Amino acid sequence: MKVVKFGGSSLANGEQFQKVINIIRNDPTRKVIVTSAPGKRFQDDIKVTDLLIKYAQSTLKQIDCTEVIDQIWDRYQIIANYFQISQDLLQPLYQELINLPNHSYKDSDFLLAAFKAHGEKINAQLLALILQQQQVPAQFLDPATAGFMVSDNANDARVLSETYQNLSKWRQTPQLLIVPGFYGITKAGDIATFSRGGSDISGAIWARGLQAELYENFTDVNAIYAADPRIVPQPHPIKIMTYRELRELSYAGFSVFHDEALLPAIEGQILINVKNTNHPDLPGTMIVPEKNFQPQGIVTGVASSNHFAALYLHRYLLNKEVGFTLKLLQVFYKFNISYEHMPSGIDDLTVIFDKRQFTESIRQQMCQEIQKVLQPDKLEWIDDYAIIMVVGEGMRNKIGVMKNITVPLANKHIAIHMINQGASRISIMLGTKKADATAAVAQIYQQFFDE
Template sequence: MKVVKFGGSSLADGPQFQKVIDIIKADPARQVVITSAPGKRQDTDIKVTDLLIKYAKLTIAQQDYSEVVAQISARYQAIGTFFKVPAEEMTPIKEAIVHLPNHDYPDNDYLMAAFKAHGERLNARLMATVLNNLGIKARFVDPKECGLIVSDEPNNATVLPETYTNLAQFDYGDERLIFPGFFGFTKNGQIATFSRGGSDITGAIIARGLHADLYENFTDVNAIYAANPKIIAHPQAITKMTYREMRELSYAGFSVFHDEAIIPAIEGQIPINVKNTNQPDLPGTLIVPEQHFEPTQIITGVASSNRFAALYLHRYLLNKEVGFTLKLLKVLYKYNVSYEHMPSGIDDLTVIFDKTQLDTDTIHAMCHDIQEVLHPDTLQWINDYAILMVVGEGMRNQIGVTEHIFESLVDHNIGVHMINQGASRISIMLGTRQADADEAVKCIYNAFFVKKAVASD
């Protein structure tokens, strides 16, 4: 049995729905389908999720929301009209949209979560309706019905362990099961959404819980590439990679998956196949466990991200002071700030942060407290910071990889502020100026892919 997830662009309108239905029909093993909310039909379009967020904000502000309700309803009606769904079967979807403000919510955060979740919820219901009208036996499965239980964080929920016990007991036959992505229910019965990559997370959870043979993730790209196509023209497609390679590359900017989205599939050892809805016969990229994986080249990919900042601390004999790092971590804890990395020397230490969790006031207050508590000789906040990840299972037993990376950067006068290699030896992390990040990706990609290809010719 396969679990198949489709992204928002794959379900944006009637013609895209038809492509998805053709994909489902093409393989009887594709029994479980995870839907996203309708995405953009063209670049200037608005995603249904964004319309629902606007709807929620207008509701909270007690302002007129009739126009946005009409826009949301029209998106689903257009798909229903494309498939000639009877009006009475579209009515429950329209009523669900209209009645969203009438439910009781613990607070505005839960209201926002419930509104957002209905993009996926109603699209799954519509997909089941369309399939049944086409003579394909299908069943809409709400997360509450299957026992998808999540934590009490309305817009940043995590799946709870009892979900997998519930899914193991979930009863179904030979019908297609249509699950909405992006959300689950708290123990108190409230809707709570996952963070970024929410539908991907749902797909991974369901694949693990139902012990799928394969998790197919359909999107709008042919494969995962060795570098960002916006930086490298026509980069090499990755045919097969490991879970941990995907995690490392996602962390530094690979946009196909958020780096946390595939963890449930990893925990269940479910292979993942990333494919293109618009060209479903292409092989895509297969993501597999590390066991028995044989790399075919030294590095699998290189990625960069500018979402980082760094705090540099210098103090003589820093390495001799017991509890220095503990004092620093207590300050971070006070401001509810997590750090990403902490490379250090004998007299200095750099703390790397994800800037998306910080604002200017927090940075100033946090730096003030660190100065007061730790008394460093130098304290410098560095906003101009990018991280590159060079990743490959083939790096583990290869001598000279780091030298090859640095040669390519030196040739183009690119400085490196930080280097870090994990114990797995499958990735090397580099810190650079933001302005150098894209050029650094080009240099490293060319060194390992273009020059290698020329040499082999």
């Protein structure tokens, strides 16, 4: 059996819903369908999740929500009209949407999570109604009923291990299950969502829980490309890649697949196929275990991401000082901050953070505390920081790869602020200025793919 996730772009309007229904009907082994909320129909459109965030914020500020509710409901009504779903059937979904402010929530974070989750919940219920109208035996299944349990981080939840056991019980269900992605239920019974784009994670968890033979992830591109198509025009499509290659590339900017969705797939050794809803006959990209994998080339992909910042610390004889890093980590712990990488020299240390976890005031307080506790000769916060990741299983046994990365950058006068190669030797990470990131990706791509 297959678990199939459809992204927001695949469920954005009636026409896209029809393509999704054709895909479902074409293969009876597609047994569990994971939905996103309606996404963008055109470039400047607004995703339903973003409208729900506005609805939540207006509710918290006690501002009139009529307009945003109308905007949200309009998205579902247009889809329902396309399939001539009766108002009687739609009423309960509309009620759910307008009643969101009337429930009690533990705090504003959980209110936000519950509002956001309804983008996928209403979409899943609507898809089930449409399928039932077309005589497909489909059943909407709520995460609470399914036993899809998550930690109590309201908007950045982690799956709880008991979820897999709970989900496995749904394997024998004869009906087609339509389940909303993006959220689960905490032990206290509250809704908590994954981070943005997290329906990919839900799909991977369902696939692992049900031990699916395949996790199909339908989106709006023909394949995962060797570079973001918004940076490199018509990039090379990747036919096959390993879990860890995609994990590294998703982490560093391949937004087509959520990096946290790899872990459940790896744990369950579930094969993943990323495919295009608009061209379902194309093979897409297969993501497979490392064992017996034959690399197709040296580099598989090049990604870049701007949501990083770096803290640079300098102090003479840092290498001789016992406990310096320990004290630094204690400060991070105190401020509940995680770090990404920590490349170091003899007298200096750079710490790279995902800056989405900071407010300006937390950042300032943390830097002041570091100055006080560690008294470095120099402390610099570098906000203008991008990370470029060059990834490929084929790099492992290849000598001279570094030269082929650095020379094209030097030719374009792009300065490299940091280089880090992991022990697995399948990825090289570079730090550059934000303004140089896209040019760096284009240069490296050209070097390895444009012959």
